[in-house]
Amino acid sequence: MVSSKDVAKIAGVSQSTVSRVLNKPDSVKPKTRNIVLHAMQELSYQPNLIARSLVTNSTNTIALITGTLYNGFYVETTTSIINMATSRGYKTMVYFEEAMPLRDVVDSIRGHKLEGLLMSSIKLDDPIFSEIEKSGIPYMLFNRRPAQGGNYVVLDNILAGEMITRHILDLGHKRIAYISGDIHVSTHHERKIGFERVMKEAGLDVQPGMLQIIDTKPQEIEKTTLKLMHLAERPTAIICGSSAIAFSCMDAILSMGLRIPEDISLAGMDNVSMASHHAIQLTTVGNSKFKMGEIAADNLFEMIEQDGTFNRPRQIVLQPELNIRKTTGHLKKF
Amino acid sequence: MVSSKDVAKIAGVSQSTVSRVLNKPDSVKPKTRNIVLHAMQELSYQPNLIARSLVTNSTNTIALITGTLYNGFYVETTTSIINMATSRGYKTMVYFEEAMPLRDVVDSIRGHKLEGLLMSSIKLDDPIFSEIEKSGIPYMLFNRRPAQGGNYVVLDNILAGEMITRHILDLGHKRIAYISGDIHVSTHHERKIGFERVMKEAGLDVQPGMLQIIDTKPQEIEKTTLKLMHLAERPTAIICGSSAIAFSCMDAILSMGLRIPEDISLAGMDNVSMASHHAIQLTTVGNSKFKMGEIAADNLFEMIEQDGTFNRPRQIVLQPELNIRKTTGHLKKF
DNA sequence: TTGAAAGCGCTAACAA
DNA sequence: TTGTTAGCGCTTTCAA
Numbered sequence: 001m002v003s004s005k006d007v008a009k010i011a012g013v014s015q016s017t018v019s020r021v022l023n024k025p026d027s028v029k030p031k032t033r034n035i036v037l038h039a040m041q042e043l044s045y046q047p048n049l050i051a052r053s054l055v056t057n058s059t060n061t062i063a064l065i066t067g068t069l070y071n072g073f074y075v076e077t078t079t080s081i082i083n084m085a086t087s088r089g090y091k092t093m094v095y096f097e098e099a100m101p102l103r104d105v106v107d108s109i110r111g112h113k114l115e116g117l118l119m120s121s122i123k124l125d126d127p128i129f130s131e132i133e134k135s136g137i138p139y140m141l142f143n144r145r146p147a148q149g150g151n152y153v154v155l156d157n158i159l160a161g162e163m164i165t166r167h168i169l170d171l172g173h174k175r176i177a178y179i180s181g182d183i184h185v186s187t188h189h190e191r192k193i194g195f196e197r198v199m200k201e202a203g204l205d206v207q208p209g210m211l212q213i214i215d216t217k218p219q220e221i222e223k224t225t226l227k228l229m230h231l232a233e234r235p236t237a238i239i240c241g242s243s244a245i246a247f248s249c250m251d252a253i254l255s256m257g258l259r260i261p262e263d264i265s266l267a268g269m270d271n272v273s274m275a276s277h278h279a280i281q282l283t284t285v286g287n288s289k290f291k292m293g294e295i296a297a298d299n300l301f302e303m304i305e306q307d308g309t310f311n312r313p314r315q316i317v318l319q320p321e322l323n324i325r326k327t328t329g330h331l332k333k334f
Numbered sequence: 335m336v337s338s339k340d341v342a343k344i345a346g347v348s349q350s351t352v353s354r355v356l357n358k359p360d361s362v363k364p365k366t367r368n369i370v371l372h373a374m375q376e377l378s379y380q381p382n383l384i385a386r387s388l389v390t391n392s393t394n395t396i397a398l399i400t401g402t403l404y405n406g407f408y409v410e411t412t413t414s415i416i417n418m419a420t421s422r423g424y425k426t427m428v429y430f431e432e433a434m435p436l437r438d439v440v441d442s443i444r445g446h447k448l449e450g451l452l453m454s455s456i457k458l459d460d461p462i463f464s465e466i467e468k469s470g471i472p473y474m475l476f477n478r479r480p481a482q483g484g485n486y487v488v489l490d491n492i493l494a495g496e497m498i499t500r501h502i503l504d505l506g507h508k509r510i511a512y513i514s515g516d517i518h519v520s521t522h523h524e525r526k527i528g529f530e531r532v533m534k535e536a537g538l539d540v541q542p543g544m545l546q547i548i549d550t551k552p553q554e555i556e557k558t559t560l561k562l563m564h565l566a567e568r569p570t571a572i573i574c575g576s577s578a579i580a581f582s583c584m585d586a587i588l589s590m591g592l593r594i595p596e597d598i599s600l601a602g603m604d605n606v607s608m609a610s611h612h613a614i615q616l617t618t619v620g621n622s623k624f625k626m627g628e629i630a631a632d633n634l635f636e637m638i639e640q641d642g643t644f645n646r647p648r649q650i651v652l653q654p655e656l657n658i659r660k661t662t663g664h665l666k667k668f
Numbered sequence: 669t670t671g672a673a674a675g676c677g678c679t680a681a682c683a684a
Numbered sequence: 685t686t687g688t689t690a691g692c693g694c695t696t697t698c699a700a
Contacts, residue, residue: 016686055677366669
């Protein structure tokens with residue numbers, strides 16, 4: 001391994017001059033600088049960034065803990081985050097939620113002196129949250145938030161649930177099913193609240209079996225959808241707690257030979273790009289004006305750069321918009 | 335920052351004993367070990383992994399340079415790779431192709447002593463390839479390969495192009511358009527060769543304008559599709575060089591109010607999960623039995639672990655299979 | 669079983 | 685403008 005020492009020897013200067021050429025090139029005489037630069041080339045020298053990090057106690061690296069990329073929402077956030085990090089000269093270490101215990105990830109982040117954490121994967125009452133706060137590492141949560149406090153950017157999920165439910169009611173539906181993901185997660189928790197609130201306001205009971213809280217794996221979603229469709233009193237509309245859920249739900253419905261929205265209306269939440277594909281045309285509620293990943297990253301870098309200064313919590317709530325497409329239609333009269 | 339020195343002080347032992355508790359716990363007397371362990375807890379000590387890396391010259395981190403996640407193919411590979419790395423105790427630094435110059439990425443990788451490189455993004459004659467080989471860092475390319483040599487896992491893309499073209503011909507089509515991505519990339523280069531070869535064998539000329547080589551951004555694809563559909567002699571079938579291209583192409587066709595396959599047949603390559611969605615049902619050719627990302631990662635870790643030993647090139651070619659779904663149909667007779 | 673000491677490759681303070 | 689030196693926090697001989 002060629003080190004700055006080797007370069008120094010070849011160039012006939014001290015090792016610290018080599019270091020200076022790298023860090024404060026103006027502080028070294030042009031002639032010497034050139035000699036050093038040439039020596040570096042000759043040896044194809046590459047500074048050991050680990051050693052540098054040890055001294056400077058900085059790594060220019062952030063951590064991203066993300067949900068599965070099979071969910072298009074996380075494709076969008078992951079892409080914006082990595083791109084934004086790259087453009088600021090930061091690298092991104094990517095961890096998947098549930099691939100290893102959150103606590104281990106946080107330890108790894110602390111140990112590697114990563115400079116910030118972006119994470120989608122917190123539960124409402126996750127004990128890791130207080131650990132993260134305690135560790136002092138700058139962080140932004142996105143999509144989900146903890147039960148209280150914290151820095152986050154989220155959708156107004158209660159409102160989102162209300163809006164989509166109202167849309168379905170406006171179409172005349174009454175037997176409405178709702179498929180939700182894990183309720184210990186703020187998105188699903190709040191969206192469901194919105195749904196229930198509007199149903200109640202409309203004087204409608206959510207029939208037993210019509211509210212499904214499930215593991216959001218495609219197979220589970222399909223199983224649940226089939227179960228709903230085989231109910232004696234089949235729903236005339238299904239609202240899904242996310243677009244990813246809605247896609248699998250749609251897949252199952254179509255596989256039965258049913259038509260959407262003629263036989264059943266379907267709506268999702270989150271605005272992922274595939275939702276507007278002409279073969280899908282999924283009615284959703286979400287925010288397309290602002291990219292959640294970019295907002296999260298932006299705020300994180302601000303926090304990193306203003307370093308240490310007192311920070312009040314950053315809590316950003318985006319307003320949902322309704323995107324009425326082709327999967328929801330008027331209830332047919334018989 | 336609490337260091338092993340601090341732990342040592344509290345525990346009343348030397349700093350090297352603290353280190354031993356971490357690395358060779360059996361070599362330290364149980365009683366001492368416990369004292370040290372308690373001291374660690376008390377201070378919530380977290381070893382500085384950067385310092386460790388500096389000494390051991392290892393980081394347990396690999397680099398992934400991937401194409402855009404908006405292409406479902408890279409979602410699959412990225413997911414398998416990160417999961418496989420995690421399960422082996424490695425972390426993954428993710429870089430996007432084209433976000434920064436490849437040379438800078440490679441320098442970053444060398445400087446950070448990352449232990450291996452997985453990359454999808456090489457061009458046929460990319461000069462970076464020889465740099466990577468020269469650097470001695472273990473690597474596996476996937477999806478694409480360089481003009482010659484190298485370690486890679488790819489699809490038999492010529493055969494893939496042949497198979498899909500034959501399928502279209504078998505349906506009676508003669509006016510067939512082909513939309514390809516950058517031809518300096520092995521996948522697109524080879525798939526197009528397969529297409530042209532079969533067309534020639536069938537005695538069919540590829541009419542001017544029917545072979546489109548474009549930038550694979552959704553807008554470009556849509557523009558190109560519209561152009562094709564407005565040709566005086568409109569194609570009766572379109573073959574796309576990837577499923578990602580086919581999705582955008584389908585979007586454009588449907589937006590014109592045309593039906594697939596009644597008005598035009600459409601086929602893609604690569605087997606991404608969305609292709610089998612019932613709202614899409616895209617006919618493709620690809621390999622679903624083996625996960626390219628897993629194979630790439632598997633081989634990389636073998637190379638990392640057998641370290642230094644002579645390695646003949648690893649060149650793995652997967653066999654394509656035809657998945658006939660609902661976007662291709664018989665040419666209508668008039 | 670433990671401690672002392674060297675050194676990984678770099679940055680940065682200080683002196684010249 | 686340059687060199688000398690200390691030290692970042694760890695692992696790893698070597699001696700005791």
